[in-house]
Amino acid sequence: MQPVSPRAGSVGRPPRLSKEALLQAAHRVLEAEGPGNLTMRRLARELSSTPMALYYYVRDKDELLLLLLEERAQRFPRPQLPTDHRERLLCAAQVLHDMFVGCPWIAEVLTADDLMAVSALWVVEAMIDSCIACGLSPEAAVYSYRVIWHYTVGRLVVPTVPEQPRPQTEQPPGRARAATAPPLKRSPIRRPNRRSPTRRTRTVRSWGSSWQACYPARGADPRGPSHASSRDNRPMASSRYDVA
Amino acid sequence: MQPVSPRAGSVGRPPRLSKEALLQAAHRVLEAEGPGNLTMRRLARELSSTPMALYYYVRDKDELLLLLLEERAQRFPRPQLPTDHRERLLCAAQVLHDMFVGCPWIAEVLTADDLMAVSALWVVEAMIDSCIACGLSPEAAVYSYRVIWHYTVGRLVVPTVPEQPRPQTEQPPGRARAATAPPLKRSPIRRPNRRSPTRRTRTVRSWGSSWQACYPARGADPRGPSHASSRDNRPMASSRYDVA
DNA sequence: ACCTGAACACCGTTCAAGT
DNA sequence: ACCTGAACACCGTTCAAGT
Numbered sequence: 001m002q003p004v005s006p007r008a009g010s011v012g013r014p015p016r017l018s019k020e021a022l023l024q025a026a027h028r029v030l031e032a033e034g035p036g037n038l039t040m041r042r043l044a045r046e047l048s049s050t051p052m053a054l055y056y057y058v059r060d061k062d063e064l065l066l067l068l069l070e071e072r073a074q075r076f077p078r079p080q081l082p083t084d085h086r087e088r089l090l091c092a093a094q095v096l097h098d099m100f101v102g103c104p105w106i107a108e109v110l111t112a113d114d115l116m117a118v119s120a121l122w123v124v125e126a127m128i129d130s131c132i133a134c135g136l137s138p139e140a141a142v143y144s145y146r147v148i149w150h151y152t153v154g155r156l157v158v159p160t161v162p163e164q165p166r167p168q169t170e171q172p173p174g175r176a177r178a179a180t181a182p183p184l185k186r187s188p189i190r191r192p193n194r195r196s197p198t199r200r201t202r203t204v205r206s207w208g209s210s211w212q213a214c215y216p217a218r219g220a221d222p223r224g225p226s227h228a229s230s231r232d233n234r235p236m237a238s239s240r241y242d243v244a
Numbered sequence: 245m246q247p248v249s250p251r252a253g254s255v256g257r258p259p260r261l262s263k264e265a266l267l268q269a270a271h272r273v274l275e276a277e278g279p280g281n282l283t284m285r286r287l288a289r290e291l292s293s294t295p296m297a298l299y300y301y302v303r304d305k306d307e308l309l310l311l312l313l314e315e316r317a318q319r320f321p322r323p324q325l326p327t328d329h330r331e332r333l334l335c336a337a338q339v340l341h342d343m344f345v346g347c348p349w350i351a352e353v354l355t356a357d358d359l360m361a362v363s364a365l366w367v368v369e370a371m372i373d374s375c376i377a378c379g380l381s382p383e384a385a386v387y388s389y390r391v392i393w394h395y396t397v398g399r400l401v402v403p404t405v406p407e408q409p410r411p412q413t414e415q416p417p418g419r420a421r422a423a424t425a426p427p428l429k430r431s432p433i434r435r436p437n438r439r440s441p442t443r444r445t446r447t448v449r450s451w452g453s454s455w456q457a458c459y460p461a462r463g464a465d466p467r468g469p470s471h472a473s474s475r476d477n478r479p480m481a482s483s484r485y486d487v488a
Numbered sequence: 489a490c491c492t493g494a495a496c497a498c499c500g501t502t503c504a505a506g507t
Numbered sequence: 508a509c510c511t512g513a514a515c516a517c518c519g520t521t522c523a524a525g526t
Contacts, residue, residue: 155398259508260509283500284501
């Protein structure tokens with residue numbers, strides 16, 4: 001919490017960049033063009049600098065992403081968790097989800113390597129604590145945490161149709177709404193044009209999610225009598241449950 | 245199921261490549277060098293061909309990945325599902341998992357776009373059917389399916405420590421072993437050197453998974469007094485649950 | 489201490505042309 | 508019908524050098 005700039009007795013050229021500047025610029029690019037366009041080169045351009053300058057502040061791109069994650073986790077308001085053990089577990093799980101929902105680069109971070117923000121660990125500890133307080137052994141508590149974590153990752157990582165309304169008629173068992181749900185600031189998920197904007201796809205909505213299947217460009221399949229190609233006329237239309 | 249090659253009355257140059265050849269070569273590359281090295285160019289090299297030739301058989305790289313997925317789903321033995329509704333649901337869920345476990349490119353496919361193999365849809369339908377047979381409304385059944393699907397994706401997508409033993413002491417509630425668990429052929433997950441092999445990382449094992457945090461190369465942080473840099477000495481060692 | 493230029497070794501994809 | 512060469516517009520990262 002010291003004043004930002006002039007270090008006493010500093011030598012050498014004063015910096016024009018900083019870690020914060022990188023992060024801010026990264027956010028701007030992310031907001032404007034999506035995660036597919038957040039590259040070191042693009043980021044440098046955003047900062048009117050060169051790609052190489054970034055490497056002075058950041059080891060590689062992964063570290064940049066990790067820093068973004070870290071910042072997000074730090075900024076996230078730390079809610080008052082319920083005292084009831086079960087409620088606390090659910091609420092913490094919700095926090096873990098909300099912490100990272102809506103940042104589309106999360107998939108890249110979570111799947112790339114086992115990167116995780118240390119600033120989010122308090123949630124993890126809260127969850128495991130709650131499990132133990134509920135009477136689980138440490139091993140079972142960890143196991144339970146990981147089940148919830150895997151579910152959360154799935155939620156964060158699979159591309160979604162704009163909204164996923166829960167069925168209101170009957171609450172599925174064991175899935176009570178967390179008590180103090182923190183503000184879910186859902187930034188607009190804008191998928192960038194990932195490489196080929198000319199791609200022709202067919203979107204089949206089924207089971208509340210959109211399944212996209214691309215099919216060959218040139219009408220009927222021109223690629224010889226491979227017995228796999230009989231799969232190319234997708235039988236999706238026959239699926240029985242279309243509840244989107 | 246026709247004989248592979250010579251189409252009667254064919255004109256033009258006979259093909260040297262085929263969709264199957266692509267897929268086989270892709271498998272070889274995947275096996276030998278991991279998903280990070282499966283590129284169109286590498287694939288062409290594997291086939292002693294040019295990158296461009298591939299685009300005659302495949303619209304783009306995504307379609308190639310989708311084909312790999314499709315093939316996998318088709319090859320997967322279709323087990324006899326139990327008649328008991330609840331058991332059937334659990335078993336089908338297990339199938340959905342086992343179908344894609346151990347193929348490390350799955351993350352890329354599932355997160356890239358909402359690509360899914362149509363050959364795997366029978367599992368999905370079985371799951372939703374089971375839910376309905378259990379008495380759920382169609383909406384609730386779909387909701388339940390999606391919960392399971394998200395969990396499955398999480399399992400498939402997060403990088404894991406070699407083995408994840410379940411706590412044997414007490415079976416967590418509601419997580420019965422699926423009746424006819426199909427053969428789990430776990431191909432060795434070898435993460436390729438993803439770009440920078442010189443990267444120095446520190447691995448912290450916690451909660452049964454390894455969390456890796458990279459830290460700056462040059463000893464103590466040389467990057468000025470950014471208040472975020474105080475985060476760079478990771479306080480992970482203080483975590484209380486180290487059950488790896 | 490902080491930043492740059494040039495270069496390396498890659499990507500996916502398009503286009504027009506060749507046989 | 509099937510494939511190629513050359514090119515486009517990118518990547519992340521390293522290295523040596525400049526101020």
